[in-house]
Structure formats: structure tokens, C-alpha cells
Amino acid sequence: MSSLEEPLGLDKLPSLSNIDRLYSFSSSACRPIREDMGMGNCWIEGRSCSSSNSCKRIKIQGTQFTQAKSFVESSKKPSLFKDIPRYVKIVEVGPRDGLQNEKTIVPMSVKVNLIHKLVSSGLSVVEATSFVSPKWVPQLADAKDVMDAVKNLDGVRLPVLTPNLKGFEAAVAAGAKEVAVFASASESFSKSNINCSIEESFARYRAVTSAAKKLSIPVRGFTSASLSHSVICPLVLLLPQFLGEYSQGYGKQKKVAEASALYLGIGTVLPMLEAVMAVVPVEKLAVHFHDTYGQSLPNILLSLQGCPYAKGASGNVATEDVVYMLNGLGVKTNIDMDKLLSAGEYISQYLGRPSGSKTAVALSRISADASKI
Ligand SMILES: CC(C)(COP(=O)([O-])OP(=O)([O-])OC[C@H]1O[C@@H](n2cnc3c(N)ncnc32)[C@H](O)[C@@H]1OP(=O)([O-])[O-])[C@@H](O)C(=O)NCCC(=O)NCCSC(=O)C[C@@](C)(O)CC(=O)[O-]
Numbered sequence: 001m002s003s004l005e006e007p008l009g010l011d012k013l014p015s016l017s018n019i020d021r022l023y024s025f026s027s028s029a030c031r032p033i034r035e036d037m038g039m040g041n042c043w044i045e046g047r048s049c050s051s052s053n054s055c056k057r058i059k060i061q062g063t064q065f066t067q068a069k070s071f072v073e074s075s076k077k078p079s080l081f082k083d084i085p086r087y088v089k090i091v092e093v094g095p096r097d098g099l100q101n102e103k104t105i106v107p108m109s110v111k112v113n114l115i116h117k118l119v120s121s122g123l124s125v126v127e128a129t130s131f132v133s134p135k136w137v138p139q140l141a142d143a144k145d146v147m148d149a150v151k152n153l154d155g156v157r158l159p160v161l162t163p164n165l166k167g168f169e170a171a172v173a174a175g176a177k178e179v180a181v182f183a184s185a186s187e188s189f190s191k192s193n194i195n196c197s198i199e200e201s202f203a204r205y206r207a208v209t210s211a212a213k214k215l216s217i218p219v220r221g222f223t224s225a226s227l228s229h230s231v232i233c234p235l236v237l238l239l240p241q242f243l244g245e246y247s248q249g250y251g252k253q254k255k256v257a258e259a260s261a262l263y264l265g266i267g268t269v270l271p272m273l274e275a276v277m278a279v280v281p282v283e284k285l286a287v288h289f290h291d292t293y294g295q296s297l298p299n300i301l302l303s304l305q306g307c308p309y310a311k312g313a314s315g316n317v318a319t320e321d322v323v324y325m326l327n328g329l330g331v332k333t334n335i336d337m338d339k340l341l342s343a344g345e346y347i348s349q350y351l352g353r354p355s356g357s358k359t360a361v362a363l364s365r366i367s368a369d370a371s372k373i
Pocket residue numbers: 097100130131132133134136137161163164166167168170182183193194195196222223224237288306307308309
């Protein structure tokens with residue numbers, strides 16, 4: 001923690017002693033939550049006690065994510081640590097974000113198997129693919145076939161990325177029931193990612209959100225901001241979730257982009273988050289992390305994320321590591337760690353490389369040692 005605090009000068013960072021610990025849960029309190037939350041989500045009620053032993057009742061949104069995006073959501077504002085965990089929701093983006101930069105084309109059947117495995121681990125939101133130009137992202141040229149194969153999976157939301165109306169229409173035709181648009185806080189990243197200016201991207205997203213509204217399709221908005229400071233990830237993604245707010249979505253997203261841009265180069269997520277939280281209600285805000293500098297887990301605690309599509313950026317944070325950390329914090333995720341590990345192992349074996357998850361590596365070593373006894 002100090003290695004983050006001192007070089008970054010995070011004078012506003014709360015000290016660890018102020019972090020509330022969650023001491024008890026009542027799993028029987030898990031019940032369906034309001035309709036704008038996805039299937040499989042629930043509130044889990046518990047007691048959060050501070051070091052001074054004062055306890056209060058809290059509710060946690062139990063959900064699931066995997067390899068890439070970690071969304072730390074909070075219903076209350078200010079301190080990011082003070083109320084951990086308030087709601088934590090994990091969204092898996094491995095099939096899309098994790099694979100999109102793979103040079104060798106992964107067969108559609110492997111992608112579909114991966115999605116099945118992730119869903120069976122308990123993940124309730126899995127970003128399945130992107131309806132983008134196959135010239136720009138050849139790996140996801142099979143988006144239609146992947147969607148067709150998974151669209152009827154029960155108990156999971158399968159959002160897809162749609163950078164323009166063409167992508168949106170193709171996604172809907174393939175059976176997508178939820179989409180995401182992605183803007184940037186930096187003109188250069190916008191140009192290199194979607195070949196247009198930020199302003200042009202908002203015009204495209206207005207068309208997408210308007211078409212989505214007519215079909216009652218939820219849209220999530222991403223804003224990515226590049227933090228060039230070497231201590232933190234080179235790319236931060238802030239995710240205001242505009243489900244049901246189609247008309248205002250792009251306007252808010254623009255403000256998020258502006259607020260994020262103010263902090264480019266500062267190298268810490270905290271001021272950016274504070275600025276964005278002044279624009280977007282915190283319960284609509286989420287963050288997405290990559291592990292370029294090995295800072296993803298602390299950054300998750302600070303609410304931050306990065307991007308593998310950015311040059312030089314490494315992969316997303318491993319969901320296994322996020323779930324392991326959340327388990328350690330006493331935060332429920334409803335994810336079956338063994339099944340999650342199996343999904344990670346499946347795709348790592350296919351890609352012919354060891355898992356990037358420290359948790360997966362450590363747990364497999366423990367299993368191997370145990371089998372020798
Ligand atoms: C946005 C475009 C399409 C503009 O690409 P463009 O070349 O400017 O588009 P265009 O309108 O001039 O069209 C060029 C060609 O693309 C086709 N086209 C046009 N649109 C589509 C579409 N939707 N689906 C399929 N094809 C499409 C279009 O039909 C045409 O085909 P042609 O006539 O040459 O045969 C392109 O720049 C693109 O696909 N970019 C890919 C962006 C991307 O997928 N980035 C990675 C995801 S974002 C990311 O990872 C970062 C973030 C934010 O998620 C953070 C994180 O997760 O870490």
C-alpha cells in the first residue's frame with residue numbers, strides 16, 4: 001500500500017485502519033434485487049464492523065465476473081475504502097477483451113466452450129464478443145457465429161461491443177440482448193481505436209442508443225482514459241452503466257470523458273474517480289483494470305482499470321485473482337472457484353501458455369504438492 005501511496009502522493013488515501021471489515025453474512029438473506037440488475041444478481045445482507053467495533057447493516061450485490069473487468073460499485077459516495085464491500089459486481093470479459101488481441105485465430109468452438117465454462121462457474125455477465133470491423137479485429141470476425149451459439153444460454157447476460165449502428169444491427173440480428181459502446185477521453189486513443197474523433201464517436205453512439213431504445217436493449221457506456229504515468233496501468237476504463245438511460249447516456253459519457261481527460265498524466269486513479277463521481281452517480285460507475293504494472297488488485301481496491309487494446313498494455317486482471325481477493329475480504333461473489341480455475345486452465349492450455357493468474361498458479365502448485373503426499 002505504501003508503494004502506491006508515496007510515489008503517487010495519494011494524500012487522500014484512507015489508511016488501512018479505517019477500512020471496515022465485513023464480519024458476517026447471512027446467506028439466507030440473499031434475495032432477488034430490483035429489475036434493473038441482471039439475472040443472477042442478488043443482495044446479500046451482512047454486518048460491517050469497523051475497528052472501533054461499531055457495526056452497521058450493509059447490503060452487497062453478489063454477482064460474477066471473470067478474466068477482465070472488475071467493477072467495484074458503491075451505492076454511497078466518497079471514500080472508496082471506507083465501506084468495502086458495499087456492492088461488488090464482477091463482469092467477465094475474457095472471451096472478448098481477453099482474446100481480441102490474440103494473433104492466432106481461436107476457433108469459434110473454443111470461444112463457445114470458454115463462455116460455457118465461465119457461465120457454469122457462476123458468472124452472470126460475460127462479454128461474449130464484439131461486432132466490430134474484422135479488418136480491425138480479425139480475432140472477433142466470428143462474432144455472429146459465437147453469438148448464435150450462446151444466445152440462448154440461461155441465467156447469464158451476454159453483452160457485446162458495438163462501435164456503430166452497423167455493429168449494433170449485426171449484433172441484434174445475431175441475437176444480442178445487451179450492447180456496449182466505448183468512447184475515449186483521449187483524441188489519439190479514439191482515433192487509433194475506432195478511427196474517429198471523440199465528438200464523432202458520440203454522434204455514432206447517439207445513433208446506437210436511439211436504435212437500442214426502440215428495441216428496449218440496454219446499453220452500457222465505456223469511457224477509456226489513458227494514464228501514461230508508469231506506476232499505474234496505461235489505460236483506465238470508466239464504465240458508467242447507462243442501462244435504461246439511453247437518451248442522457250452520451251451526454252453523461254461526454255462529461256465523464258472530460259473529467260477523465262483532466263487527469264491524464266497525473267498517474268493516479270483517485271482524483272479521476274473523484275472528478276467522475278461528481279458527474280456520474282457512483283452506483284452507475286464501474287472500473288476496469290489491466291495488469292500491465294501488476295497493480296490491478298490494489299487498483300481494484302481504488303477502483304481502476306486498463307486496456308489490452310492499448311499498445312504495450314498487458315492483459316486484463318485475472319478474474320481468479322479478483323475472486324480470491326474478494327473472498328479474502330469476505331465479499332461474496334457466488335463464483336465457484338474450482339470451475340473458474342477450470343475455465344482459465346482450458347483457455348490457457350488452448351493458447352499454449354501458463355495462466356496469468358497468480359492464484360491459479362499457486363493453487364495448482366498446492367494441488368500438485370498434495371498429490372505427491
Ligand atoms: C469502429 C470501426 C468499425 C470504424 O472503422 P472504419 O474503417 O473507420 O469504418 P468505416 O465506416 O470507414 O468502414 C470501413 C469498413 O469496415 C466495415 N465496418 C464498419 N463498421 C463495422 C462493424 N461494426 N462491423 C463490421 N464491419 C464494419 C465497413 O462496412 C467497411 O467495410 P468495407 O467496405 O471496407 O469492406 C473500426 O475502427 C473498428 O472496428 N475498430 C475496432 C475497435 C475495437 O474493437 N477495439 C477494441 C475494443 S475497445 C477496447 O478494448 C478498449 C476498451 C474501451 O474496451 C477498454 C478495455 O476493455 O480494456
